[in-house]
Amino acid sequence: MASNQRARQSTQAGAQVGARVRTSGQGARMRDVAQAAGVSLMTVSRALREPHKLSEETRKSVMDAVHKIGYVPNSIAANLASNRSNVVGQIVPSIQNSLYADTVKGTADVLRKAGLHLLLADSGSSPQEEEALIGAFLAQRVAGLILHNTDHTPKALQMIERSGVPVIETGDLPRHPLDMVVSYSNAEAAKAMTLHLGARGYKRIGFVSLDTRLNRRARERLRGYQAGLKSLGLRPDPMLVMEVAPGLTSGAHAMVDMITRSPDVDAIFFAGDVLAVGALFEAQRRGWKVPDRIALAGFDDLDIHQHTVPKLTCLRLPRLEIGRRSAEALLARLRGGDEAPRVDLGFEITQREST
Amino acid sequence: MASNQRARQSTQAGAQVGARVRTSGQGARMRDVAQAAGVSLMTVSRALREPHKLSEETRKSVMDAVHKIGYVPNSIAANLASNRSNVVGQIVPSIQNSLYADTVKGTADVLRKAGLHLLLADSGSSPQEEEALIGAFLAQRVAGLILHNTDHTPKALQMIERSGVPVIETGDLPRHPLDMVVSYSNAEAAKAMTLHLGARGYKRIGFVSLDTRLNRRARERLRGYQAGLKSLGLRPDPMLVMEVAPGLTSGAHAMVDMITRSPDVDAIFFAGDVLAVGALFEAQRRGWKVPDRIALAGFDDLDIHQHTVPKLTCLRLPRLEIGRRSAEALLARLRGGDEAPRVDLGFEITQREST
DNA sequence: CTGTTAGCGCGTTCAA
DNA sequence: TTGAACGCGCTAACAG
Numbered sequence: 001m002a003s004n005q006r007a008r009q010s011t012q013a014g015a016q017v018g019a020r021v022r023t024s025g026q027g028a029r030m031r032d033v034a035q036a037a038g039v040s041l042m043t044v045s046r047a048l049r050e051p052h053k054l055s056e057e058t059r060k061s062v063m064d065a066v067h068k069i070g071y072v073p074n075s076i077a078a079n080l081a082s083n084r085s086n087v088v089g090q091i092v093p094s095i096q097n098s099l100y101a102d103t104v105k106g107t108a109d110v111l112r113k114a115g116l117h118l119l120l121a122d123s124g125s126s127p128q129e130e131e132a133l134i135g136a137f138l139a140q141r142v143a144g145l146i147l148h149n150t151d152h153t154p155k156a157l158q159m160i161e162r163s164g165v166p167v168i169e170t171g172d173l174p175r176h177p178l179d180m181v182v183s184y185s186n187a188e189a190a191k192a193m194t195l196h197l198g199a200r201g202y203k204r205i206g207f208v209s210l211d212t213r214l215n216r217r218a219r220e221r222l223r224g225y226q227a228g229l230k231s232l233g234l235r236p237d238p239m240l241v242m243e244v245a246p247g248l249t250s251g252a253h254a255m256v257d258m259i260t261r262s263p264d265v266d267a268i269f270f271a272g273d274v275l276a277v278g279a280l281f282e283a284q285r286r287g288w289k290v291p292d293r294i295a296l297a298g299f300d301d302l303d304i305h306q307h308t309v310p311k312l313t314c315l316r317l318p319r320l321e322i323g324r325r326s327a328e329a330l331l332a333r334l335r336g337g338d339e340a341p342r343v344d345l346g347f348e349i350t351q352r353e354s355t
Numbered sequence: 356m357a358s359n360q361r362a363r364q365s366t367q368a369g370a371q372v373g374a375r376v377r378t379s380g381q382g383a384r385m386r387d388v389a390q391a392a393g394v395s396l397m398t399v400s401r402a403l404r405e406p407h408k409l410s411e412e413t414r415k416s417v418m419d420a421v422h423k424i425g426y427v428p429n430s431i432a433a434n435l436a437s438n439r440s441n442v443v444g445q446i447v448p449s450i451q452n453s454l455y456a457d458t459v460k461g462t463a464d465v466l467r468k469a470g471l472h473l474l475l476a477d478s479g480s481s482p483q484e485e486e487a488l489i490g491a492f493l494a495q496r497v498a499g500l501i502l503h504n505t506d507h508t509p510k511a512l513q514m515i516e517r518s519g520v521p522v523i524e525t526g527d528l529p530r531h532p533l534d535m536v537v538s539y540s541n542a543e544a545a546k547a548m549t550l551h552l553g554a555r556g557y558k559r560i561g562f563v564s565l566d567t568r569l570n571r572r573a574r575e576r577l578r579g580y581q582a583g584l585k586s587l588g589l590r591p592d593p594m595l596v597m598e599v600a601p602g603l604t605s606g607a608h609a610m611v612d613m614i615t616r617s618p619d620v621d622a623i624f625f626a627g628d629v630l631a632v633g634a635l636f637e638a639q640r641r642g643w644k645v646p647d648r649i650a651l652a653g654f655d656d657l658d659i660h661q662h663t664v665p666k667l668t669c670l671r672l673p674r675l676e677i678g679r680r681s682a683e684a685l686l687a688r689l690r691g692g693d694e695a696p697r698v699d700l701g702f703e704i705t706q707r708e709s710t
Numbered sequence: 711c712t713g714t715t716a717g718c719g720c721g722t723t724c725a726a
Numbered sequence: 727t728t729g730a731a732c733g734c735g736c737t738a739a740c741a742g
Contacts, residue, residue, distance in 0.1 A: 029719060030720065041720080046727095073719095075494040075496075076495060076496045076720090077718070080720070080735070080736090081722075081733080082734085095460045098451065120459075120463070121463060122463065136472060137472075139428050139430040159427060162425050247658070248662045252662075274658075284664045307607075308636060309640055384735060384736090396737095430736095431734095432736040435736075436735075436738080
């Protein structure tokens with residue numbers, strides 16, 4: 001049972017952490033399996049990766065030894081030797097935000113079916129943090145990167161280019177993508193909602209988003225809103241544009257502030273996060289009729305939007321699908337594909353009771 | 356600029372994926388840096404990991420070469436050589452569930468500050484899937500595992516034991532933990548809420564949870580509810596106990612069903628997911644007064660609970676803190692600690708307007 | 711403070 | 727169909 005010739009284990013462990021028992025790395029190596037099965041190292045390697053190239057007989061005896069010993073392959077060594085990797089890195093702005101969670105889920109599912117795994121981190125929307133993470137992920141020799149942000153530091157760009165790893169950007173449709181893109185247009189989506197509100201007769205349409213200086217997606221949405229107003233022939237009014245922090249409370253405050261300052265506002269488009277839900281609850285508390293006194297529209301279609309009273313009009317973005325398609329595009333490239341697709345998955349407007 | 360002596364690159368790429376240009380793995384190696392700086396391999400290695408052991412002069416010249424060449428260390432090779440790992444694996448029941456997202460966030464933050472990274476996957480609450488993931492993560496030679504589920508297959512247990520990796524369980528306080536535990540008691544929490552409802556005068560207290568057969572946490576909560584009833588001297592009634600699927604809609608239906616079948620029910624404790632919120636919205640739609648007609652209580656303290664009308668009474672569980680402390684316990688072990696802490700982070704009851 | 715030697719556990723290559 | 731030699735890129739151990 002005990003593998004011989006391994007004085008290194010006890011030595012190392014003793015040197016490193018004192019004379020502890022709980023020594024990590026007890027695992028058997030391929031060589032141990034080979035000995036147990038009476039074959040060479042390579043035969044074990046093949047039995048695990050290319051079983052069809054072995055005779056049924058030897059394959060079976062090898063697998064028996066594998067199970068008996070409880071051998072767990074060392075894919076880190078495999079990766080080093082083969083110069084491949086079965087890990088993909090994904091960086092989202094926030095791990096806690098459920099919208100990104102959908103995308104991560106889509107990615108993880110597809111990758112997993114292909115035998116790949118997901119290294120996940122969040123950048124907090126900071127390009128500097130993203131740069132550090134990209135460096136760390138490249139050091140892990142990830143097979144690919146999936147980035148939500150489309151703004152990257154020069155150093156990040158340089159590292160990515162030098163590494164040659166395939167990259168997917170998922171947060172918007174950038175003019176000059178790094179490589180592959182799987183996303184939707186924030187500007188088009190915001191414009192579409194603005195036009196939708198206009199078509200329903202609203203004339204004084206407010207716009208509330210997250211910080212447009214730090215967040216390109218918020219900036220694009222603002223641009224779309226402005227384009228929408230223009231198409232509608234409505235006059236832009238700085239008093240009807242606000243930027244706030246994420247959160248339900250922010251949405252509530254934004255609505256109250258805007259109505260207080262501009263009592264003639266008749267609709268507010270909350271272009272992000274859970275702002276619209278927060279506003280709706282505040283309207284309930286204050287007894288403001290939605291949509292009669294004030295119409296409210298949100299961005300993503302959160303589950304809750306169809307359960308509130310009234311139900312919330314919003315955009316529906318293909319978050320999960322973005323994750324899936326990103327992973328699929330990555331897989332295609334890893335399998336030898338040479339394309340750099342730019343996939344626009346679009347969006348839908350979901351008209352409900354709040355507008 | 357171009358590194359010589361690397362015919363292997365073009366050869367391999369050509370063989371593998373046809374005569375493509377986009378060859379991955381262009382990265383410089385440590386040897387290239389050593390040559391450029393006119394030092395040995397080891398000096399570069401030290402400059403990167405133990406800079407204080409070098410003279411200021413050589414350190415600087417090495418770092419210059421590193422930056423000039425754009426060298427990105429290969430931590431996969433480093434891990435293999437040093438028999439260490441800078442990746443931790445975490446398996447949660449669902450990536451999309453925001454509660455687990457909090458835990459993941461806590462873990463990721465602490466790990467990242469320590470230079471470790473997070474391999475994330477979801478098991479969908481299936482022990483079989485968890486087993487497969489554990490195998491895959493062990494193959495990646497993760498430095499540790501953080502598992503939410505406390506039920507594991509025999510094979511999973513065997514693999515973990517053989518590997519010797521430290522493990523944290525976070526979903527409950529198991530009687531016989533695998534190794535370390537950072538969690539809270541589902542049974543105690545559910546009992547506490549039941550007692551709380553009893554103390555507020557409710558006599559016919561319903562209980563709605565997720566599937567107790569597949570989910571030990573739901574089972575523990577049911578046990579706590581039953582213990583609470585007993586303490587209160589209330590008679591258990593099978594009609595007041597339901598198991599449903601997750602989701603807002605499930606909560607709504609559960610409430611309606613229970614009230615229809617047992618009109619005398621005066622409070623419902625929704626022991627999981629967003630069930631309570633869904634029920635509250637349904638009550639709003641039907642004009643049922645909360646808490647006068649029916650009191651509603653939830654489990655976790657979701658953001659939304661303090662924004663609904665009325666605000667929702669619930670338990671508050673330290674999800675983020677569980678993630679943080681898990682990572683910290685793991686780090687302590689990796690740094691040579693020998694303890695197997697069992698951390699009970701407790702819970703709080705947040706009394707609001709709905710009960 | 712710096713370099714040399716040996717080898718981490720596996721895959722690739724080529725020969726048998 | 728199987729095996730031996732070699733190396734992936736780096737670090738540990740020791741020597742100077």
